Amino acid sequence: MCSVGDDFWKSSGRLADGREIIYFDESPGLGRASVPDRRPLTEVPAVTAPPGGPGQDLASAGLRWDALAGEWVIIAAQRQDRTFLPPPTECPLDPSGPGRLTEIPAPGYDVVVFENRFPSLRGLPPAAPGGSVAADAPAGAGPPETGGVPGRPPTGRCEVVCFTADHQASFASLPPRRVRTVLEAWADRTSVLGATPGIKQVYCFENRGEEIGVTLHHPHGQIYGFPFVTPRTASMLGQVKAHAAAGRGNLFDVMVAGEEAAGTRVISRNEHWIAFVPAAARWPYEVLLFPLRRVPSIPALGEAARAAFCDIYPELLRRFDALFGMPLPYIAAWHQAPAGDEFACREFALHLQVFSIRRAPGKLKYLAGTESGMGVWINDITPEEAAHELREAR
């Protein structure tokens, strides 16, 4: 399978155990997807779960309904033995080479996406007649395996995105052309997974740094296809709805306009994007990057906004690294509208949230009693001071 984008070439194949792999090439005719995976992997058994039923062993993997919080929790005990900080010579995200077979069979790649070998979500429920799938919140008690607590199979999708074949690189060091290819991969996966029955929300993100638990150093991100709308997105949508219902306009628009007007927390901007520390930042260094023209998701970004992203985002990440003169651990999270939600499609504002848990060279921000117990965040740095430092850091 091969398709051609504006300036990239997409082709897909299968790994030895049946997982999908998708190459996003910056030049045509490389034939990477046709390089076979020669590893002796066992085929991953298909998940065949009837909508709403258990259908598989919930003992080690499953979604559990947290009734006190009204949220799904993912149990993924089968991942406990996943690859953990391998030496550089055994990096599974490098391209394959002579005598060394990795997750990527091709001898090179630009950007590549493949299904995670240790997924916490996997398989999709067959669509019920009419295309609907199991409801978000369960009614009544669930299967006996979970002691009367509603549960369901951990359906969904977990993908890995490698940003470059260069093991030593970082997102901040990618040239604009490569950032664009990554952006196109995110857009493609958002469209494809968002149109998949059973997937309610597509989430593209990057974890960077051992300090936040990254187990592989190779520059990469992840893409989740959740079978439910996430708590964070549901809460944002609730706030946006209430704001609109009160006749006060679109909450995102009001917020971005307010930050632009105040200026004290703005880090950088160009013709299409603005980056600022939110007034009620939770993390020591937290930045929101909004397109100036509101769109609900990455695929809805226009050509000019896509091009303008490729400069402003790596530049923002370089400010993060310049802050303390060391690679800053960070999480970069794309907030997008849930798939197929009409209100969200009209009113949600795509944005990228980038934040670090480092609050000083020798100090991390921990989520302790107030945050983890009560959901109350305490931030030790004022958003205005954080913005000032990030503006100065180059």
Place this chain on the structure above:
Amino acid sequence: MCSVGDDFWKSSGRLADGREIIYFDESPGLGRASVPDRRPLTEVPAVTAPPGGPGQDLASAGLRWDALAGEWVIIAAQRQDRTFLPPPTECPLDPSGPGRLTEIPAPGYDVVVFENRFPSLRGLPPAAPGGSVAADAPAGAGPPETGGVPGRPPTGRCEVVCFTADHQASFASLPPRRVRTVLEAWADRTSVLGATPGIKQVYCFENRGEEIGVTLHHPHGQIYGFPFVTPRTASMLGQVKAHAAAGRGNLFDVMVAGEEAAGTRVISRNEHWIAFVPAAARWPYEVLLFPLRRVPSIPALGEAARAAFCDIYPELLRRFDALFGMPLPYIAAWHQAPAGDEFACREFALHLQVFSIRRAPGKLKYLAGTESGMGVWINDITPEEAAHELREAR
């Protein structure tokens, strides 16, 4: 000031900078509260904030309204330089001794509570006519300091509770008599702070272990008097309300009964308490300790339940330490009904949540992209396996 409990003696005084200190003694007539604090500390200026107004410098401290989440965030930049892992000989939580003045002027103590020197919440708004104070959710834009974003002064209370004068001890090692005195201190503070205008919720908790950011090793906990209902409590109350409205009874009762019936996740129990791993646990090792007779708060616990707590809780903590044969970092969080909330007072169930971020001897659970970005928890250990291990650990 001195008052006498069933089996403890309470007396209070002031530290050199005006902060309150309260001794809970296990024998009478010790006169600890009358020992003066001889340190040359500068008096803490009073917070005089009119309800809803800024009234103090919001540049370095304040509550900021996170409109996208619908939650308050505490900005506490003045704490950034708080005491950080001092050597044992400089522990500020030891009693004072010859040539060494600490936070506790007395030469010894059993349990002592005092206002935190580096509080993130401080001072209380004067009650408005009729006793009401600033509303939870702000309407319209706030003061200009926050760039048009609603904010208010960080009123409330932050207290430290020292569990023992023995620097080397831990909560798990306390004798039942001492656990009882700590419980009485929690009950006292919950009653006193809960009756204070401007405080909406009292939260007693303990952070233990450098791995979760503890900056002082001396066995101690904290008590917060929040000027709002916390997100976690608000969400639990919402779920309890919805469950009752659906005619399905009290959600806490259903949950505890379900866990008792299933049995697979129960760790321990006695006549008055039950400890289990919740079916949808978020943390590798997470235990909920419920009194079998539902009460909304610590002060509402009966005599028998108080006595029974003093055995089952330290025993639970000893299981945590036995798990990997090393002191386990943990957070212990008391969930109580908000003050003066009639529905909560009738329907909320007091419980103690104890959880660790350690998932294996060399591995911690990190809150990365899915948890911190989207609020979706992934747990690598099944609740049933965690319960099994905790049952075996002694």
